[in-house]
Amino acid sequence: MKTIIRIPDVPVSALDVFRMLPEGTRAEVINNVLYMSPSPIFNHQKLVSTLFLKLGNHIEEKALGELIVSPFDVYLDEYISAVQPDLLFIARRNKGILKEDGYAHGAPDLIIEILSNNETRDRTLKKSLYEKAGVKEYFIVDPKTKMTEAFVLKGKKYQVNYSRKKYFQSALLKLEFTF
Numbered sequence: 001m002k003t004i005i006r007i008p009d010v011p012v013s014a015l016d017v018f019r020m021l022p023e024g025t026r027a028e029v030i031n032n033v034l035y036m037s038p039s040p041i042f043n044h045q046k047l048v049s050t051l052f053l054k055l056g057n058h059i060e061e062k063a064l065g066e067l068i069v070s071p072f073d074v075y076l077d078e079y080i081s082a083v084q085p086d087l088l089f090i091a092r093r094n095k096g097i098l099k100e101d102g103y104a105h106g107a108p109d110l111i112i113e114i115l116s117n118n119e120t121r122d123r124t125l126k127k128s129l130y131e132k133a134g135v136k137e138y139f140i141v142d143p144k145t146k147m148t149e150a151f152v153l154k155g156k157k158y159q160v161n162y163s164r165k166k167y168f169q170s171a172l173l174k175l176e177f178t179f
Contacts, residue, residue, distance in 0.1 A: 018082055024071055030125045032080040037116065043143040044114050048086050050179050051112060051141070051168070055087065058175050065091040065109070066098070073103040076133040083126065087112040089173070107133040110172055115142045127151070131158045137172050146179070 011017045014034040021027055026037045040048075052069050059067045070084045089110040090097060097106035111130055113122040122140055130138050131153065138151040138158065146166040151158035162169065169176040 013079070015080060015082060026071060026084070028083045030081050030083065030121070030129055035118075035121060037118070040114070040116055041143075044086075044116055047114050047141060047143045047146075047179075051087060054168070054177055054179065055089070055173070055175070058173060059089065062174075063092065064173060065089060065093075065095065068104075074108060075103060075105045076107060076129060078105065081129055083129070085111045085126075086114045091172075107135045109135070110137040110139075110170060111135050112139040112141060115140060115144075127158065131156070137161075137170055139168070139170075 009016075011020060014029045014032045017034055018027055018029045026039065028035050028037075048069060052067065056067045059065060066089070068088050068090070070086050072084060072088070073082050074085060074088060075082045085108070088104070088108040090104065091109045094106075094109060097104045097108070099105045107130070113126060115122055127138060127140075131151075134153065134156075136153050138153075140149045140151075141147070147163065148165070148167055149163045150161040150169065152161045152171070153159075166178050167176075168179065
């Protein structure tokens with residue numbers, strides 16, 4: 001008689017560890033490195049709320065697609081990267097990236113990151129990841145200064161569209177406002 005011994009699932013990558021974390025854990029995996037973050041501060045969340053309301057009303061009114069607020073997992077590379085952008089937009093025609101597991105698997109059309117303690121992650125690592133994945137518009141907003149940096153994908157590279165205080169403009173959404 002054979003004895004079967006089951007070996008427990010052992011994580012072999014940062015993404016495996018990420019998938020084992022409790023729901024709602026503020027964590028991301030970028031290029032197979034796990035990053036954990038504390039809860040955002042008030043100014044960060046206030047800005048997320050302001051942008052969500054302005055964008056959400058427009059997106060809903062025009063039936064453009066889905067606007068999603070963090071925490072929400074976006075798998076940009078099934079094996080080495082999963083992020084939780086502050087805000088992301090998925091156009092109606094691209095809703096197929098929303099899979100049965102309840103998460104996005106593929107590039108959203110637009111991503112907004114509100115800067116927090118680790119600016120380098122948003123300005124360098126995530127920007128490069130989003131560019132490579134094909135995110136059409138990427139916005140970085142500083143909650144202290146309200147400066148918005150907008151990047152638009154041209155070919156396979158981001159180009160600076162504008163850098164402006166208390167301003168948001170998206171050609172993709174056909175929307176412009178101040179905040």
